[in-house]
Amino acid sequence: MEFAILNGSIINRSEAKVDIEDRGYQFGDGVYEVIRVYNGKLFTENEHLARFGKSSESIDISLPYSVTELANLLEELVLKNDLQMGIVYMQMTRGAAPRNHAYPAKGITPTLVAYTKEFPRPVDSLQTGVKTILLDDIRWLRCDIKSLNLLGNLLAKQKAAEQACYEAIQHRSETVTEGSSSNIFIVKNGVVITHPSDPFILKGITKDVIIQQCLASTIQVEERPFSIEELQQADEVFLSSTTSEVMPIVEIDRNRVKNGTPGPITRKLQALFEKEIEKQCGALPDKVIV
Known part of the structure; x- marks a missing residue:
C-alpha cells in the first residue's frame, strides 16, 4: 500500500481526492515544493519548507501547519512508503470554493497534499x-x-x-x-x-x-x-x-x-x-x- 498526505492526515494514496472546485485545479491558485530524498532522509528539508512558507505568504495563503508539523508529516510519509531514493512532492492550494476569480470569503481551509515518488540520481x-x-x-x-x-x-x-x-x-x-x-x-x-x-x-x-x-x-x-x-x-x-x-x-x-x-x-x-x-x-x- 502506498500512502499520501491529505490535509494533515496520512491516508491510502488511492483514497486521496480533492474537490473539483479546488482553486488549485481551476486557477492554479497554490504553491508547491519538491524535496529530494537520499537514503530515506529529506535533503535540505528546512530550506524547502521555508521557501514553501514564503511562496504561500506571497499569494496570501496562510499555512495551517507549523514548519515542525509539516516536517514531521513528510518524514512520516517517507518512512511509511519506505522511500530510499526519490522525491516528496507537496502542494497547497487556497482550498475549494464556488468558482470566482476573487479570493473566496474567509473560512475556506487550504488544501494540502503530498506524495512520494522513487527517483534515482541521474x-x-x-x-x-x-x-x-x-x-x-x-x-x-x-x-x-x-x-x-x-x-x-x-x-x-x-x-x-x-x-x-x-x-x-x-x-x-x-x-x-x-x-x-x-x-x-x-x-x-x-x-x-x-x-x-x-x-x-x-x-x-x-x-x-x-x-x-x-x-x-x-x-x-x-x-x-x-x-x-x-x-x-x-x-x-x-x-x-x-x-x-x-x-x-x-x-x-x-x-x-x-x-x-x-x-x-x-x-x-x-x-x-x-x-x-x-x-x-x-x-x-x-x-x-x-
Whole structure:
C-alpha cells in the first residue's frame, strides 16, 4: 500500500481526492515544493519548507501547519512508503470554493497534499553532461513564487524535449534568466556566475547550496545578470535543481560548450555537492565523483 498526505492526515494514496472546485485545479491558485530524498532522509528539508512558507505568504495563503508539523508529516510519509531514493512532492492550494476569480470569503481551509515518488540520481547525465536549447522567457514577472502556474515552463520544457534536449535555457531580451526547471550557471576565467535571486527567477535551494560551497572553498562566485553572449563564450556551463543536482551542460543550440565535456570547476562542485548530501543523508551508493 502506498500512502499520501491529505490535509494533515496520512491516508491510502488511492483514497486521496480533492474537490473539483479546488482553486488549485481551476486557477492554479497554490504553491508547491519538491524535496529530494537520499537514503530515506529529506535533503535540505528546512530550506524547502521555508521557501514553501514564503511562496504561500506571497499569494496570501496562510499555512495551517507549523514548519515542525509539516516536517514531521513528510518524514512520516517517507518512512511509511519506505522511500530510499526519490522525491516528496507537496502542494497547497487556497482550498475549494464556488468558482470566482476573487479570493473566496474567509473560512475556506487550504488544501494540502503530498506524495512520494522513487527517483534515482541521474548519474549517467551527471557524468557526461546534457544538451540544451535557448528560448525566450515568456513567463510572468513573479518567478520567485513557486506557484502552480507552470504553463510557460511546460511549453519551454516541451520544446527542449522535441529537440532531444534536457533543458531549455530562458532569456529576457539579452539577459539569461534560468532554465524551465533549473537555475543556470556559467564559469569564466575561474569565476562562477549566476543570475541573482530576484523576481525573474526562482531562488533555488540547490543554487544556494552551490553558492555556499563556493564561498567555503577557493571558488570565486558572483550573483549578477549575464548575457547570451557571455553564456555562449563561457568556459563551462551547468544547471542546478533538486533532482538534477549539479548538472554539466555540454551543448547549447547544437553548439558545444568549449570542448563538449564537463569542466574542472563543475566537477569540483559536483564533488562538494556529493559531500554535502552525505553529510546530511549518509553515504551515496552511486557516486559521480570517486
